Amino acid sequence: QVQFVEFGGGLVQTGGSLRLSCAASRDYVAIGWFHQAPGKGREGVSCLNTRDGRTYYKDSVKGRFTVSRDGAKNTVYLQMNSLRPEDTGVYYCVIRVSSLYYSDVCGGMDYWGKGTLVTVSS
Numbered sequence: 001q002v003q004f005v006e007f008g009g010g011l012v013q014t015g016g017s018l019r020l021s022c023a024a025s026r027d028y029v030a031i032g033w034f035h036q037a038p039g040k041g042r043e044g045v046s047c048l049n050t051r052d053g054r055t056y057y058k059d060s061v062k063g064r065f066t067v068s069r070d071g072a073k074n075t076v077y078l079q080m081n082s083l084r085p086e087d088t089g090v091y092y093c094v095i096r097v098s099s100l101y102y103s104d105v106c107g108g109m110d111y112w113g114k115g116t117l118v119t120v121s122s
Contacts, residue, residue, distance in 0.1 A: 002026050002111040006093050009116030012083055018118060020078040022093030024111070030096040031076045032056070032067065032106050036115075037089040044106030045091070046078055056105035060086070083120045090115040 008020035020033065032047025035058075046067040047056045055067055066079045080087065093113035094106075102108045 002095065004093050004111075004113030006091075006113045006116045008078075009091065009118050011119045011121065013121050014084060016083050016120070017079070017081045018083065019080065020091055020093075020116060020118075021075055022077075022113060023073065023075045024093070024095050024113075026095075026097065028095035028097050029099055030102070030105060030109070031069070032094055032109070033078050034092045034094055034106070034109075034112075035087070035089050036092070037086065040089075042092065044104075047094075047106035048076065049105050051099075054105050080118070083118075085120050085122045088118060088120045090117050 003025040005023045012018055029051055030049045033045045034042045035045045036042040045058050046065055048067050064082045069076045092115040094109040095111050096109050
């Protein structure tokens with residue numbers, strides 16, 4: 001069982017910023033965030049491979065979102081700028097503990113946090 005501590009969701013106006021943070025209770029190879037918009041499925045937004053440093057950003061967030069990690073605190077952050085109404089939804093922190101290689105940085109995630117809600121008003 002993995003415990004997650006997720007912070008940072010909330011209500012913001014279009015063009016505003018939020019920073020999500022996530023800490024997991026065990027070591028991992030990759031960590032990231034999935035987004036579930038209302039009435040839609042979950043999709044990877046941004047992920048980070050801690051072994052080789054590869055990062056992934058969904059096309060619609062490139063240039064607006066930045067993923068980073070504080071190794072000392074074992075915490076990952078998602079800085080979200082220039083937020084849009086379509087960014088609204090639940091953001092789940094995810095980790096992969098398997099050391100198998102995945103070309104998809106967001107692939108093979110093993111554990112999911114409970115999620116934090118982001119609402120962007122127009």
